[in-house]
Amino acid sequence: MQIPYTIEERPDTGLNNSKLGIWVFLASEIMLFGGLFSAYVFLRMAAPAGDFAYWGSKLSIPMATVNTLVLISSSVTMIMSWVSLKMKDFEKYKMYMGLTLLCASIFLVIKYFEYTGKFHHGIYPSSSTFMGIYFTLTGLHGLHIIGGMIVMGYFWLPAGYKMWTSEPEHFTNRIEVVGLYWHFVDLVWIFLFPILYLL
Amino acid sequence: MSNDSHHKENFLQKYIFSVDHKIIGLQYGITSLLFLLFGFCLMMVMRWQLAYPETPVPIVGGLLGETGILMPEIYNMLGAMHGTIMIFLGIVPLAVGAFGNYIVPLQIGAPDMAFPKLNAASYWSYFVGGVIMLTSFFMPEGAARSGWTSYPPLSIFETGQTMWLIGMVFLITSSLLGSMNFIVTIVQLRAPGMTWFKLPFFVWAQFVTAFLLVLAFPPLEAAAFLQLMDRVASTSFFLPSGLVYSGATVDVYGSGSPLLWQHLFWFLAHPEVYVLILPAMGIVGEVIANNTRKPLWGYKTLVYSIVFLGFMSFIVWAHHMFLTGMGQAMSAFFQTTTMIISIPSVAILTAFFISLWGASIRFTTPMLFALAFLPMFGIGGLTGLPLGVGASDIHLHDTYYVIGHFHYVVAPGTIFGLFAGIYYWFPKMTGRKMSEALGKLHFWPSFIFMNGIFMPMFIQGLAGVSRRLYDGGQLYAHAQDVLQWNEFMSISAFCLAAAQIPFIINVFVSMFNGEKVDRNPWGATTVEWSAPSPPVPHANFEGDVEVYRGPYEYSVPGAEKDFSPQTEK
Numbered sequence: 144m145q146i147p148y149t150i151e152e153r154p155d156t157g158l159n160n161s162k163l164g165i166w167v168f169l170a171s172e173i174m175l176f177g178g179l180f181s182a183y184v185f186l187r188m189a190a191p192a193g194d195f196a197y198w199g200s201k202l203s204i205p206m207a208t209v210n211t212l213v214l215i216s217s218s219v220t221m222i223m224s225w226v227s228l229k230m231k232d233f234e235k236y237k238m239y240m241g242l243t244l245l246c247a248s249i250f251l252v253i254k255y256f257e258y259t260g261k262f263h264h265g266i267y268p269s270s271s272t273f274m275g276i277y278f279t280l281t282g283l284h285g286l287h288i289i290g291g292m293i294v295m296g297y298f299w300l301p302a303g304y305k306m307w308t309s310e311p312e313h314f315t316n317r318i319e320v321v322g323l324y325w326h327f328v329d330l331v332w333i334f335l336f337p338i339l340y341l342l
Numbered sequence: 343m344s345n346d347s348h349h350k351e352n353f354l355q356k357y358i359f360s361v362d363h364k365i366i367g368l369q370y371g372i373t374s375l376l377f378l379l380f381g382f383c384l385m386m387v388m389r390w391q392l393a394y395p396e397t398p399v400p401i402v403g404g405l406l407g408e409t410g411i412l413m414p415e416i417y418n419m420l421g422a423m424h425g426t427i428m429i430f431l432g433i434v435p436l437a438v439g440a441f442g443n444y445i446v447p448l449q450i451g452a453p454d455m456a457f458p459k460l461n462a463a464s465y466w467s468y469f470v471g472g473v474i475m476l477t478s479f480f481m482p483e484g485a486a487r488s489g490w491t492s493y494p495p496l497s498i499f500e501t502g503q504t505m506w507l508i509g510m511v512f513l514i515t516s517s518l519l520g521s522m523n524f525i526v527t528i529v530q531l532r533a534p535g536m537t538w539f540k541l542p543f544f545v546w547a548q549f550v551t552a553f554l555l556v557l558a559f560p561p562l563e564a565a566a567f568l569q570l571m572d573r574v575a576s577t578s579f580f581l582p583s584g585l586v587y588s589g590a591t592v593d594v595y596g597s598g599s600p601l602l603w604q605h606l607f608w609f610l611a612h613p614e615v616y617v618l619i620l621p622a623m624g625i626v627g628e629v630i631a632n633n634t635r636k637p638l639w640g641y642k643t644l645v646y647s648i649v650f651l652g653f654m655s656f657i658v659w660a661h662h663m664f665l666t667g668m669g670q671a672m673s674a675f676f677q678t679t680t681m682i683i684s685i686p687s688v689a690i691l692t693a694f695f696i697s698l699w700g701a702s703i704r705f706t707t708p709m710l711f712a713l714a715f716l717p718m719f720g721i722g723g724l725t726g727l728p729l730g731v732g733a734s735d736i737h738l739h740d741t742y743y744v745i746g747h748f749h750y751v752v753a754p755g756t757i758f759g760l761f762a763g764i765y766y767w768f769p770k771m772t773g774r775k776m777s778e779a780l781g782k783l784h785f786w787p788s789f790i791f792m793n794g795i796f797m798p799m800f801i802q803g804l805a806g807v808s809r810r811l812y813d814g815g816q817l818y819a820h821a822q823d824v825l826q827w828n829e830f831m832s833i834s835a836f837c838l839a840a841a842q843i844p845f846i847i848n849v850f851v852s853m854f855n856g857e858k859v860d861r862n863p864w865g866a867t868t869v870e871w872s873a874p875s876p877p878v879p880h881a882n883f884e885g886d887v888e889v890y891r892g893p894y895e896y897s898v899p900g901a902e903k904d905f906s907p908q909t910e911k
Contacts, residue, residue, distance in 0.1 A: 146454060148530050156529055160456045164526045171518055171556045178561030178606055182568060185605070186579065190597045268575040271595050275577030279567060 150313050165320045169327050176331055179283070183276050183338060190272055198273035199339065201266065203257060207340045210253050211332065217246030218329045221322045228315040233307055236318075240299045243325070247292050254285055277339055284335060287328045294321055361458035362880050366465050367444030368771065374435035377472065378757075379842075381427035384420045386835055391417060392814040393832035414812040418487040419502065421810060423475070425490025426506065429614065430513050431472050433756055437621035438517070438555070439468065441763050442524055442548045444771065448870035448877060449542050451533025451887035451909075456526040464519035471512030478505035489810065491607060494580035494600045498572050499587055507570045514563045521555035524548055533869070535889035539645070540908065542868045542893040543631075543638060546645050547624025550652040551617050558613035558656065565606035572598075579603075601666055608659035616655045618752055619719070620648060622759025623690060626712045629762045630694055632866045633709035634701035635904050637894040640693040647686035647693075654683040664732045665739050673732045680730035687723055691716060706864075707781030711762035714789050715755060722750030725800065740810075743803025746796050754792040761788075761845075768849075769863045773875040774856030780848040787841035794834030798827035865905045867895055872909045 152159050187195050224239035261267075261274075268278040297303070298318060306314045357365060383402075390399050391412040403410025412420075447455055455461045478485040483501035486492070497503050528549045532541070541549075568579045576594060580603045583596030631638040638644065660668065660676040694716055703709065725747040728734040738744065761784075768776045805824045807815040814828045815821030862871040873883050887909060895906040 146456060146458070146531070147452075148456075153530050158530070160526050160530050163529060164457060164522055167522045167525050167556055168518075171522070171560050174557050175560035175564055178564035178609070179568075181561075182564065182579065182602055182606065185602050186598065189599045189602075194597065268571060268577045269595060272578060272597050275571060275575070275579060275595075278575075279571055279577075283567065 150310075150316060159316060161316055161320050162323075165323050169323065172327060176280075176283075176334075179276075179280055180334070180338070183280070186272050186276060194271065195273045196342070198271045198277075199342065201261075201264075202277070202340050203260070204340050206253055206257050207336055210250050211336050213246050213250050213253070214329045214332050217243045217250070218326050220246065221325050225315070225318050225322050228307075228311075228318055231311075233304065237299065240295060240318075244292060244295055244299060247288055247295075251285065251288060254281065280335055280339065284328070284331055287331070291321070291325050291328055295325070356879075359462065361454075361462050363443050363447050363455045363458065363461060364771075364877060364879070364882075366461050367440050367442075369465050370435050370439030370443060370468070371441075373469065373472065374432050374440060377427050378432040378436065381424050381432055382839065384424045384427070386839060387412060388417060388420050388424070389832040389835045391812070393829040395813050395816060415484070415487065417812045418489075418810075419479075419485045422486045422489050422492075422506075423479070426475065426486070428752075429490065429618065430510070431468075431475060433618055433752065433760070434517065434614075435468055436760055437618065437756065438524075438548065438551060439465065439520060441544075441621060441625065441760070441767070442520075442551075445767060445870060446524060446545055446548050447527060447531065448770075448873055448882055449545050449868050450528060450531060450536055451869045451883065451889060452527060452531035453881050453883070455523050456530055457523050460519050460523055464516045464523065467512050467516035467519065471509045471516060474505060474509035474512060478502055478509065481505060491611070492569070492603075493607075494569065494572070494603050495582075495585060495587065495592075497569065497603075498580060504570070504573055507566045507573070510566050511563060514559045514566070517555045517559055521552035524552035525556065528552075533887040533889050536869075536908075539642065540889055540892055542624075543627035543641065543644055544621075544624035547620045547627075547648055550648050551620045554613040554617050554620075554652055554655060558610045558617075561606050562610035565603055565610075568606075569603065601663075601668065604663055604666060605660070608662045609656075612659040612662065613652075613655040615748070615751070616651060618756050620651070622715065622756040622763075623648070625759045625763040625766070626694065626715050628866075628868065629708045629712040629766050630697050631894045631896065632766070632864050633704040633706055633712070634697055635704070635865075635896045636697070636701050637892075637896055638693070639697040639699075640689075641892070641894065644690055644693050647689045651683065651686040651690075654679060654686070658683050658730075661730050661735075664735045677730060677732055681727075684723065684727060684730070691720055691723070706765075707776065707778055707785060708762040708766035710782070710785045711758045711765065714785070715758045715762065718750055718754035718758060718792070722747060722752075722755050725750065737806070738803060740808055741803035742799040742807050742809055745809050746799030746803055749796045749799070753796065754789070758788075758792075761785075764849075766864070767870075768852065769859045770870060770873075770875050770877070772853055772856070773858060774852055775859050775863060776848050776852040776856060780844045780851075783844040784841060784848065788838060791834045791838035791841055795831050795838065798824075798831050802827055862907075865903070867891070867905050867907050868893055869908050872907060 146160065147153075148160050150159060156163070220239045220242040224236045224243060227233075227235035227239055266274055268275045298314075298321065303314065360366060387399055387402060387406075396411055398410030399406060399412055406412055406416055443455070443461065447453070475485075481502065486497075486500070486502045486506035488497035488500045488503060492503065492506065528541075528545060568577075571577045572579055572581065578594040578596050578598040580600050581592060581594050581596060581598045582600065585592045585596070627638055627644065658676060658679045660672060661680045664673050725743070729738055729744060729747060765776055765781055768774070802815075802821070802824045805820060807818070807821045807824060815825060859875065861873065861875050864871070869887060869889065870877075872887070878884060889908045890911050891906055891908045893908060895908075897904045898906050
């Protein structure tokens, strides 16, 4: 038995199942990060004047700027990998997906140096409310990056090629869905960067 | 996808790690019924203490320490876990996980859920969450003791809370996976001809419920992460500066706010109330239409009402917080929205009552439960109005009145709705009917003792007796006149437990020896009754399903029989 509309679009909704599924999932993700962003606003308002700005100034803006560029590039390569599949070029897909994974790893390495730099200076989540919310937000975002990397890595490995040869359309849809998730994770960072580093 | 029905499945594949929505629905059903029973047992231990303070608890006393007397710490533990288990491990999984999973794909004429593997993952995540909650009782520091609401600062310092938070993360993940699946299934997998306004009311109820779960649960997950950080990494998101606990100033950075937790928590927990009630309303709608043998009155009104209800449920959360000092403007806003949200609830109840008018009602067991749902939910809903108005809430806040109010909604309300569903769909799941005699023996005592438990709570609450008191209010002068009700309520609770025995016997006896029935024993119109009983594994229907009619075409003038199934031209 095959579930209908796994690959092809349902005519009256114009969607296949996984595309609708990922959008609903992203809606829930928006509520998750939305809850945390509201907590940030609430805590910032409750904190003594200048407290958030003072602790925020301890973060490294250059490192975060590089990370922003790295993540934006990874979104571009992500799209390129999907387009390559649409053009039936699996080798190009592999290259672009590899680049996406590389960008994600660079992001995590830079984040690692940021975190350990803070620990070296004796700054922990408990140091201040700002640092608490900083570590919580970026930590949760980092987990989302790792989650994305696991899925992308799986499709980059031979398992991906196997699926590409047996069900090319289904595979292309999956990469599109992973891409939507990846852009969302990218977008979350675009919001995190100003509220944590710049404000 | 290799959901090929041709290859043979072994026991593990077929019943344990199944991806068939019917098996997963049954797994959810069995697990959640066991949790409901367990949560009820916790409550009976507490009710013993309230009725007979400081006397050893019979039967389970040995588990509570040498004296067999329930101590305050354990009383708090049982209270917190009773709430958590009943809501997150009992009713929601039964209403959404079990009935939603089993019935929704059948009612829309789909072969399965849209994502069968995700569906299984949802059940197993729920299972792990349940195991974590249960094992927390056996941890050295015990289970959570800060109430199911887990208000800080208490929840940050009390033992047992970390396990609770980790368990909640699994339960939230489970319901996210499940509800995503429901939304996609209902949007994408409707059979040809099954347009939106041909969907049975139950499917609409599940659809709105799924949206509530998808959008309301993540903020609680966020809040759970923050509380976990407060407990594990010594942050102070929920701890204000200069907080004194056990005679010493707490050594944290401070500048956090306990109110933040309450906002995030109730942003979930108010929609959660509608998650509890909407599926039950859906079931009651199905059962009433079937047993009155006439169309559900105001089908479109019902649909618009629950959609509006779902939307409004996101902007009433702070009516739980009138006494927190959040300010007049906020209170005024949330009072207004709370009064507005009662309108669609009343519209739904009224539509159900009007459906009964002029009908020749079949008083089957499912119908008895559905009929009892109406006044019980009515009492629960109407007693909520004084709580939604700031002025009267000052007197009633945190008293037994509140307990009485929400239990009327959830216990004789939702649970009766769910019982109606079990009796109604049991023939579909097993191919056999449940015994009517045992069903009535289950219904009448349950109905009487439910009221015996919860009605006196209004009396105690109006007298000002606070909830969560270990001794039921013995030390308070204002409670003395109403204390005698404690024993009455506790005896009712024990009798209610006894009244569930016919149900348990009924399930097992009927499963093997019940009257054998064909695919449509109730003469119902919706699509699930055109499938065999039980439906075909991994496919549900023998052939393609096509829908031609609305969901409740009963007693159509000129038709040969008094029901015209959706699948017949």
